[in-house]
Amino acid sequence: MQSRMHQEKTWILFLPLTREDSGIYRCVIKNINSCHRIHVNLTVIKKYPCGVSRSSLLNLSNEYQQILYLRKDYSLICFLNFPESYVLDSIKWFKDCKEIKGERFITWETKLLVINASEEDRGNYACEARLNHTVRQITISNSISVNTTERYEYGGKVPKITYPKNNSIQVRLGSTLIVDCNITDSKENTNPRSWKVNNTLVEDYYSESKRVREGVEKWISSQQYKFYTVNITFLEVKKEDYGHPFVCHAGVSAAYIILEPPAPDFQAYFIGGFLALAGVAVSVILIYNIFKIDIVLWYRSAFPSAGTVQDRKVYDAYVLYPKLPRESRSHDMDMLVLKILPDVLERQCGYKLFILGRDDFPGQAVANVIDENIKLCRRLIMIVGPESLGFGLLKNMSEEQIALSNALIQDGMKVILIELEKIEDYTDMPESIKYIKQKHGTIQWSGNVTEESQSAKTKFWKKVRYHMPPKTYPPSSPAQLLQHTSCDDTTDKQEVSMGFVTQ
Incomplete structure (x- = not known):
């Protein structure tokens, strides 16, 4: 069991997941002033992915449903979220158990950009990637149910922030931190994009110290959309930064991150104590021998x-x-x-x-x-x-x-x-x-x-x-x-x- 289950910070990973893993799990997060207990009810459902020949259809659940807008360019997102120490590469996309290829499809990180979507693009999709951690490599996959519609939600005017997702980040006091804000927006939009804290632009809020800065905006373009990235850089994380939301704004859309101190690393304390005791023991032995x-x-x-x-x-x-x-x-x-x-x-x-x-x-x-x-x-x-x-x-x-x-x-x-x-x-x-x-x-x-x-x-x-x-x-x-x-x-x-x- 221990070789399959791994804990990293606030994550628990099952590599691989089995039916026996169903049950109620409790996550306890402690800091100096509070203690949070979160209960998660995990139900494992059997999936039947395509075999080596990929000739059979996937038995998809509706846990991830996405929409393509007809005659528009839109991206599908493969929700494969893992801690930073786990690296994803060799990402492939499949539709109805057949690998997707062609000029209308562009793979970008964990996204699949579908250009000029049509009714034929609806169906069952799957994304597959190679997960690398230390010396171990695991093939993982996820399923997506895709529909098409005539209605275009953006109306050309509402951007979508894919990260951050109103989440928290653990960071050590005094360290340097860079956080990207990823935004998908229509090509014709002129929405402003910026980082704010306490309803003030970070450039103005930290105008004297320049300790926290907003980076230069970057973007790539498709026929209908632009994918923007604008980061925020903490040259030195201070105690006053903890607990306050730093908000990424893109037009009427907004998402925030909250900085938190990392949980105590008891392993580091144990190793340090052991090395100190070993040093004392070696010193005593040397003194005694002399x-x-x-x-x-x-x-x-x-x-x-x-x-x-x-x-x-x-x-x-x-x-x-x-x-x-x-x-x-x-x-x-x-x-x-x-x-x-x-x-x-x-x-x-x-x-x-x-x-x-x-x-x-x-x-x-x-x-x-x-x-x-x-x-x-x-x-x-x-x-x-x-x-x-x-x-x-x-x-x-x-x-x-x-x-x-x-x-x-x-x-x-x-x-x-x-x-x-x-x-x-x-x-x-x-x-x-x-x-x-x-x-x-x-x-x-x-x-x-x-x-x-x-x-x-x-x-x-x-x-x-x-x-x-x-x-x-x-x-x-x-x-x-x-x-x-x-x-x-x-x-x-x-x-x-x-x-x-x-x-």
Whole structure:
């Protein structure tokens, strides 16, 4: 049903019409000051137009009856009225199912001019046109019952206005509008033709502003009649133009148009609102991606979690790093692991780390210590350097294998991979480390490893803290919440005033 029925402004179109469309329809037109309801009783009558051969007569109704005046030139009108977005072309005329051709017949837009009408011209006429809308083309037709008479209504003196038809036009405030007045008059008539408003010529009424003007009159001629067109142009439609009739006069004949504001375009409002919301959403996503780390850290410090940790973990991270022989041991690696890492993450931020060689007891089996303590950690911090390519991590296979087995296979622990120096080629690294780099990426140490105190608010440590678990404080010890305030981002000079769920 929806594919056949279309609404456009105050029109409802049935493409095509069926018997089931009979019924009562209600049109509701609302504006700021009024609401009009119009009921239309539609009755669908079956017609039997000519077939492809056009050999049979049309079963015409009398809904459109027109008259030709004998021995006069007169035009028949094909009433095919559609909204402006529908274009009519390829108009053809038929009489008694045969296409009309000959010098006495002139087709002009939706009119058929019959020259020197005779009794033979009475009968059943049909007009057919192609209706174009977007990508769709439909063939439409209408029927006319034509009689002839000796009486000539014009007497040569009464013109006929075919448009406007005392109708209203919807037009936007501030837009430009041109309306044609189409007049059919006898050739010998000298009737004046003009547009008026408030019984005053528009040229006089708008003599100062020249905002509304009457156009130059145009016409075409036949043997008996002239077809005139005189337009009225609104350079800018203003609110004062709404509701007033603008009248086209042709002798004693007159017809008017009334300008109305268009009905609200809810579709435009909906699209505009959707685009605005989409723009806000994209902006929020971009801001979050740029300041994601700062936002998450700010959220953690502004809304610290309270309560006892329920995952039964003891340590926040297990630190895995290359164990080199004493004579080959890297001073920078030892400084980072044994001095700087504990100073920042433990002392400033309150995290608890497990470092093999520092937190285990002498005499314990190394494999058991690694296996037991890795299960008590929430993160695995893995530090690699240039020496790792040679034999660093590979020399201590037990710690690496046990730690990675628990982290990647058994517990699905998140791994934080730190490069002490930029490593361009991971070809000689174990497959497990290649996998970690591909999945989690790396954090590269920046700066020199010195005895100077490091700040948890530098870019490198913010990245590390972002990947660390959120710090949870027991609610029964509020004093402990104040012990690590130096790691909070609420004291930063550049605060991010947004809250997002942390990872």
